[in-house]
Amino acid sequence: MDMIEQIKKEMIVPVVKLDNAKDAMPLAEALMAGGINVMEITFRTAAAAECISTISKEFPNIILGAGTVLTLDQLAAAADAGSTFMVSPGFNPKITQAAIERGFPIIPGVISPAEVEQAMNFGLTTLKFFPASIAGGVPMLKTFNTVYPMVNFMPTGGLNSDNFIEYLSCPNVIACGGSWMVAPKLIAEGNFAEVTRLSKLAKDRIAAEMGV
16 A cells, blocks of 8 residues: 555545654654554754654654755655655655655645646646645635646645545545644644544544445
8 A cells, every 4th residue: 555545545644743752752652652653743843854754663653754844955855854755835746756766655735726837847747736725725725626636635724623534535535634633732742632523533533434
């Protein structure tokens, strides 16, 4: 099973911001206890690469993404640290080409038909739709599906426990990215039990409402 198929099976991707590497292992354990085996650690802090390295070594079965990759240095750091795939907030041809040349799976962000077609020119058919809630949301995804039925999306930005099932119901959505189960406040407080509870709630809703 390739990486995209694994993400599609999970259907939800926690988008994580970690300020301290000491939180990497307990967070990974909390997500797995809640039934989630994928996560995206964003390069929004200096601890990102160390967190990815720790989790990739201790939990090799986790599908581990590097998010908010904006530079070639971050791309190299993410790959070297052991991430499984990378996500960028926008479509950057330079970053995209570098990832492809390294054989490093990339899911770049798009919000427009022009960006979708640029990504398709690179041979990409799974893209991030970001920021989803203010870029047209579910109606935009449905429009994309009529024009680009060969392209799948991972919407992120503004998704929460109330609306993520609506996004998942779109035929061209493979998974939803969200941070409500890994809110920075929960991590800062060390409230990993709540991370597990919210993760389990999300997975239970997917099972009940999506029939998987």
